[in-house]
Amino acid sequence: MDSGSDAPPLTPAGRRIVDAAEELFYERGITAVGVDLIAEHSGVTKRTLYNRFGSKDGLVAAYLAERDRRWRSEVRAAVDADGSAEEAVTAPFEALRSWTSRYTRGCAFLNALAELPDPRHPGHRVAAEQKRWLLSLFEELATAAGCCEPPTLATRLFVLHEGAVATGPLAPGTVAAAADLARELVRAAVRG
Amino acid sequence: MDSGSDAPPLTPAGRRIVDAAEELFYERGITAVGVDLIAEHSGVTKRTLYNRFGSKDGLVAAYLAERDRRWRSEVRAAVDADGSAEEAVTAPFEALRSWTSRYTRGCAFLNALAELPDPRHPGHRVAAEQKRWLLSLFEELATAAGCCEPPTLATRLFVLHEGAVATGPLAPGTVAAAADLARELVRAAVRG
DNA sequence: CGAGAGGTATACAGATCAGTATACCCATGA
DNA sequence: TCATGGGTATACTGATCTGTATACCTCTCG
Numbered sequence: 001m002d003s004g005s006d007a008p009p010l011t012p013a014g015r016r017i018v019d020a021a022e023e024l025f026y027e028r029g030i031t032a033v034g035v036d037l038i039a040e041h042s043g044v045t046k047r048t049l050y051n052r053f054g055s056k057d058g059l060v061a062a063y064l065a066e067r068d069r070r071w072r073s074e075v076r077a078a079v080d081a082d083g084s085a086e087e088a089v090t091a092p093f094e095a096l097r098s099w100t101s102r103y104t105r106g107c108a109f110l111n112a113l114a115e116l117p118d119p120r121h122p123g124h125r126v127a128a129e130q131k132r133w134l135l136s137l138f139e140e141l142a143t144a145a146g147c148c149e150p151p152t153l154a155t156r157l158f159v160l161h162e163g164a165v166a167t168g169p170l171a172p173g174t175v176a177a178a179a180d181l182a183r184e185l186v187r188a189a190v191r192g
Numbered sequence: 193m194d195s196g197s198d199a200p201p202l203t204p205a206g207r208r209i210v211d212a213a214e215e216l217f218y219e220r221g222i223t224a225v226g227v228d229l230i231a232e233h234s235g236v237t238k239r240t241l242y243n244r245f246g247s248k249d250g251l252v253a254a255y256l257a258e259r260d261r262r263w264r265s266e267v268r269a270a271v272d273a274d275g276s277a278e279e280a281v282t283a284p285f286e287a288l289r290s291w292t293s294r295y296t297r298g299c300a301f302l303n304a305l306a307e308l309p310d311p312r313h314p315g316h317r318v319a320a321e322q323k324r325w326l327l328s329l330f331e332e333l334a335t336a337a338g339c340c341e342p343p344t345l346a347t348r349l350f351v352l353h354e355g356a357v358a359t360g361p362l363a364p365g366t367v368a369a370a371a372d373l374a375r376e377l378v379r380a381a382v383r384g
Numbered sequence: 385c386g387a388g389a390g391g392t393a394t395a396c397a398g399a400t401c402a403g404t405a406t407a408c409c410c411a412t413g414a
Numbered sequence: 415t416c417a418t419g420g421g422t423a424t425a426c427t428g429a430t431c432t433g434t435a436t437a438c439c440t441c442t443c444g
Binding site: 027029128158162163170178 | 361
């Protein structure tokens with residue numbers, strides 16, 4: 001459930017490996033990047049890579065888990081920032097704005113799900129769990145803000161969020177459009 | 193621009209190759225599927241595959257172009273079906289419902305963009321063009337229906353559509369939720 | 385002091401990758 | 415009749431893939 005505290009502490013070499021994996025897997029794709037390339041970019045021996053992560057699949061899962069951990073901490077910071085309970089519901093869209101300005105290759109988790117069809121793949125599990133977490137977060141926030149029909153509103157916000165992150169690289173203004181519409185929906189759900 | 197009429201007529205073997213490619217690329221991922229596997233599944237020699245499509249990249253582009261052609265014809269049929277101009281704006285969401293019931297691995301074009309980062313890749317071009325076409329279709333339909341602020345509405349519908357197709361495999365009810373919200377938006381934009 | 389953990393260096397196995405070479409078969413149509 | 419296009423069959427190249435084997439180094443901590 002909690003993505004962050006149960007993470008095993010990384011050795012210095014392990015840290016560099018995950019950093020290189022984040023860069024390369026995200027920019028070029030998971031299947032297209034080999035472990036040799038990651039070892040080279042992190043200044044590490046392939047032997048060390050396998051000692052730390054066991055397999056490429058293990059490294060993929062570690063890459064996604066690390067990214068999820070960082071993303072959740074930004075979302076939590078936005079949600080916990082000063083503001084009304086109503087503003088908190090759309091806080092993930094604020095976090096999304098700075099997030100998408102840094103990453104121009106779309107959502108690492110949707111991209112990973114596109115490449116890892118097998119639900120048993122450890123990376124698939126991490127990515128799917130990230131989506132489930134966001135959906136339930138919207139529902140919690142909608143309930144806390146006293147919105148009517150929290151499950152319906154949460155699903156709508158979830159679809160908007162994922163649509164924004166998926167289309168961000170494809171057309172200008174999609175992230176802002178999703179955030180605007182999300183705020184309108186929450187406002188109406190609080191009033192109504 | 194038009195995806196369908198300029199398609200070169202396929203030989204019988206070429207037809208079987210594209211069919212096998214559609215199945216395998218979509219279900220398992222583009223990078224993960226080799227040309228040998230596609231040749232085997234289509235009962236064709238690798239030599240024939242290369243005679244027809246030149247390279248794996250060419251086959252990937254042909255696979256996506258073929259899928260785009262079929263998808264657009266379904267969307268056009270839904271848009272041109274009997275109904276008001278207002279209903280036509282959300283017709284793509286009707287087409288999406290039957291489309292997503294057949295395909296449980298999300299959007300083939302978003303998935304392709306996840307795997308093909310290079311904008312010069314012919315497959316990347318086809319996928320990006322599919323998204324641009326949908327966005328401009330929404331804008332045309334919104335204008336024709338007399339909605340206020342067609343560009344804003346079109347971007348919102350586009351985000352909703354892509355969010356639905358991306359999250360369809362992840363949570364139940366996202367496609368219906370997007371369609372419902374889309375109809376509400378169009379109704380408000382026509383009235384207002 | 386000595387064991388273990390973290391890491392380097394290099395070489396290798398076995399499979400699979402995209403793409404090519406060579407030679408042949410067969411139907412259609414000029 | 416014969417050239418051409420579509421296709422088969424098989425073998426191959428050279429690169430790259432994940433993962434392992436062997437041997438050594440160095441620091442820390444008990």
